[in-house]
Amino acid sequence: MEKITAGNRNEEAVGADGLPASLIEKASKIRLLLMDVDGVLTDGKLYNVPDASGKMVETKAFDSQDGIALQWLSWHGIKAGLISGRTSPATVERARQCKFAYVYQGHIEKIPILDEIAADCNLSRDQMAYIGDDFTDVVVMRRVSLAIATANARPEVKRSAHYVTTEPGGRGAVREVIELLLKAQGHWPGLLKRYEID
Numbered sequence: 001m002e003k004i005t006a007g008n009r010n011e012e013a014v015g016a017d018g019l020p021a022s023l024i025e026k027a028s029k030i031r032l033l034l035m036d037v038d039g040v041l042t043d044g045k046l047y048n049v050p051d052a053s054g055k056m057v058e059t060k061a062f063d064s065q066d067g068i069a070l071q072w073l074s075w076h077g078i079k080a081g082l083i084s085g086r087t088s089p090a091t092v093e094r095a096r097q098c099k100f101a102y103v104y105q106g107h108i109e110k111i112p113i114l115d116e117i118a119a120d121c122n123l124s125r126d127q128m129a130y131i132g133d134d135f136t137d138v139v140v141m142r143r144v145s146l147a148i149a150t151a152n153a154r155p156e157v158k159r160s161a162h163y164v165t166t167e168p169g170g171r172g173a174v175r176e177v178i179e180l181l182l183k184a185q186g187h188w189p190g191l192l193k194r195y196e197i198d
Contacts, residue, residue: 017183023163026146027184031127033073034102034117034140035174037084037091039133040150041066043170059090066174070098073178076187081117083110085136110140131177132157133169148177 038044042060051057073080081102082095088105095103101121104113118125129146132138133153138160141147149161152168163180165173182188192198 017180019163019180023146023180024184026162027129027181029127030078030129030146030181030185031123032079032081032101032117032121033129033131033177033181034081034083034114034144035131036133036137037082037088037105038086038169039152040131040169041082041091041094041174043168044133044152045170058088060088060094061170062090062094063170063172063175065172066170066178067094067098069175069178070100072182072187072191074099076182076185078181079121083107083113083140108136110136111143114140114143129177129181131165131174132161 035041038046038060041062045061047059047061048056049059070080079101080098081100081104082091083102083104084091084106085108086105091105092103102117104117107113118128125143126145128144129148130137130140130144131148131150132141133150134157135154138157141149141157141160146163147161149158149164150167150169150173151165153161153164158164163177165176167173167176179188182191
């Protein structure tokens, strides 16, 4: 599998942002963007803090620019979903804020979840992308059309990706992927116009 990063352009580069036509072609068909949480939507750090009763609860930090980009997906009819091995109320709240269509937590075995989502959304695998960073993500990455690894992903995961982001998880990786999808699908000029950007 050819790995493409923003810093690894090759002679095929002819599409948006100088990316290979094959990558742009894959991105142009995506109607569902799935992702892991820890290391993708977050930087992977987990914070244990006391709640009002003194009980320790786990929380995470999410990137605001990823959040607005996830909103852009919904404007263009592209669904988002997450499949995480961990269970966290913070993840549920973030998914609600960002209008995720699919939220699965506590699932280390991700293939049955992918199959369930595929059956529900009535999309082909050619219309699905997945962003991952660790070993448990590779099985899903191998079963979707566009496999993406974050900059902070393990080397083995990067080798399984069609595209590796320049930004790490929790610091703009999701935004980078969404910009790629929207550019490939021709939505980027209209989005810039909406914000009065030339």
